[in-house]
Amino acid sequence: MEEPRTNPESTTVLITGANKGLGRETARRLGELGWRVYLGARDESRGRAAAEQLAADGSDIRFITLDVTSDRSVAEAAETLSKREHQLDVLINNAGITGEIIDPAETLPQHLIPVLRVNVLGPVRVTHAFLPLLKSARDPRVVMVSSGAGSQTITNDPLRKESTYPHLIYPMSKAALNMITTQYARSIPGIRFNLADPGFTATDLNGHQGTQSVTEGTDAIVSLATTSPGPTGEYRDRDGVLPW
Helix, strand or coil: CCCCCCCCCHHHEECCCCCCHHHHHHHHHHHHCCCEEEEECCCCHHHHHHHHHCCCCCCEEEEEECCCHHHHHHHHHHHHHHHCCCCEEEEEEEECCCCCCCHHHHHHCHHHHHHHHHHHHHHHHHHHHHHHHHHHHCEEEEEEEEEEHHCCCHHCCCCCCHCCCCCHHHHHHHHHHHHHHHHHHCCCCCCEEEEECCCCCCCCHHHHCEEEEEHHHHHHHHHHHHCCCCCCCCECCEEEECCC
């Protein structure tokens, strides 16, 4: 027996990698707006705990198992949502890893592969699987969580912090994600695709050394998710549009 579908008038969002950090904070903020939030995480115990904690204040936040590196996991998540929802209004591809911190001269192909699986192939896999649900929404939008480290201009600007960390792996993955997103924006006119740079935010990815709070780090994500109607093919942080 199929589960009954929920109210189609509710705004629905799916967030990957949302059991902690930027993803969790985004889930909290959108939940407080009255959205129905599907909190995606590959670790069931951590994901369920995060969803339950965030839902304790009355927000409609639900856990869904989602490993962005697994075809089967993503397909099952898409099937689960299609049984529960009439549409998916917003998809936030947040899941990401930095990879090993290795000098470029010492970096080998095998060092790149785990990061590519999550940061590049993951958003492609998830986006493809949820396109049918997105296309059923009135104003569907996809927010890719990128980084200033993916910008050619920023990483070559000596005044920017991103230019001071020579690293092949993470910047390469975000530059690839930027290109993927602009190609989606050009080729799928019915869905808006944008990129959010959280900035130097204190999260697990940088050992909580960031200068911004996790709430500040989600400003661009939440802005792009909630702006309707709005742009497509845009790359921005909390202060405005970024150079490619």
